[in-house]
Amino acid sequence: MQHINIGGGIPVNYLRDQTHASEISENEREMLGAKLTAAEMIESTIDAVRTAARQANAEHLLEDLEIVMEPGRAVIADAVTILTSVRNVKHRPETGEDWALTDAGYNLMLSMVMYQWYYHAIDATRAGESHDSRYRMAGPLCDGGDVYFDLHGDGHLPDCRLLPENIQVGDVIAMLNTGAYTMSQMTAYNGRPFPMAVLVEDDGSIEVIRKRDSYQDLLLNE
Structure with missing residues (x-):
């Protein structure tokens, strides 16, 4: 076995401020307030794989095993x-x-x-x-x-x-x-028109990474 793909779907905690929770249905609240991180997902997967391999006496299959995942928006949602x-x-x-x-x-x-x-x-x-x-x-x-x-x-x-x-x-x-x-x-x-986009650096400096469009820009491809 060369790799295990544990997929994606890592949740983002969109509801850090629980004062708004009362405005959201219970099912949506549980999903939006999920706190599972990519690191925790990897650790729990590794633990589960190790346990299963040990029970099957197949721990040798885990040598040099590659874990593949797609964290998706969990990486950049808060950026x-x-x-x-x-x-x-x-x-x-x-x-x-x-x-x-x-x-x-x-x-x-x-x-x-x-x-x-x-x-x-x-x-x-x-x-x-x-x-x-x-x-x-x-x-x-x-x-x-x-x-x-x-x-x-x-x-x-x-x-x-x-x-x-x-x-x-x-x-x-x-x-x-x-x-x-x-x-x-x-x-x-x-x-x-599209708005401006700026990048805020660690030191607080700001860099324009996308200029604000003008109404003339809307006609460029006409």
């Missing part, structure tokens, strides 16, 4: 944060709901609509304040599906996000753990 600005705040008296409308929709977070993928939101402008006020969130696209909640009511995404009370236009919302495929899945749908 990207999308910063989006609140462009409008409104209250709907007929439902009693407060809404926060941002300038980042599924043109930047396609997985949120395609797979109902949860990205944790915090108000970076007021990060030190309590996030205990419920807001429906939506993006800027002319599309009724450009929302941060589950339109189909399947419970994959929370109906509301917890943000500080009385958020203001201009507040910057940080969408955490948005690494893995984010830039490759971005779309200029609805005439939305």
Whole structure:
């Protein structure tokens, strides 16, 4: 035996802030809050293989054995944060709901609509304040599906996000753990130019790794 492929699917802990757990269904909460790391998965696999080989008197098969795995987004999910600005705040008296409308929709977070993928939101402008006020969130696209909640009511995404009370236009919302495929899945749908991307070095210095598109850039291939 030359190698064992233990596959992928290593979970990412998207729900580090458990104060938001009440807004998410129990099944989704368990998946989003998983704490299994790649190292732990490898160690548990090796232990299981050793035990099975020992019981079968086949430990010689493990000599020079190669462990193969695909950690996927578990490696880079926390390497990207999308910063989006609140462009409008409104209250709907007929439902009693407060809404926060941002300038980042599924043109930047396609997985949120395609797979109902949860990205944790915090108000970076007021990060030190309590996030205990419920807001429906939506993006800027002319599309009724450009929302941060589950339109189909399947419970994959929370109906509301917890943000500080009385958020203001201009507040910057940080969408955490948005690494893995984010830039490759971005779309200029609805005439939305791609945003700038920057790399923050260990010493705090910032390097622009992708310039902000202009509206003229949208016409380059026309």
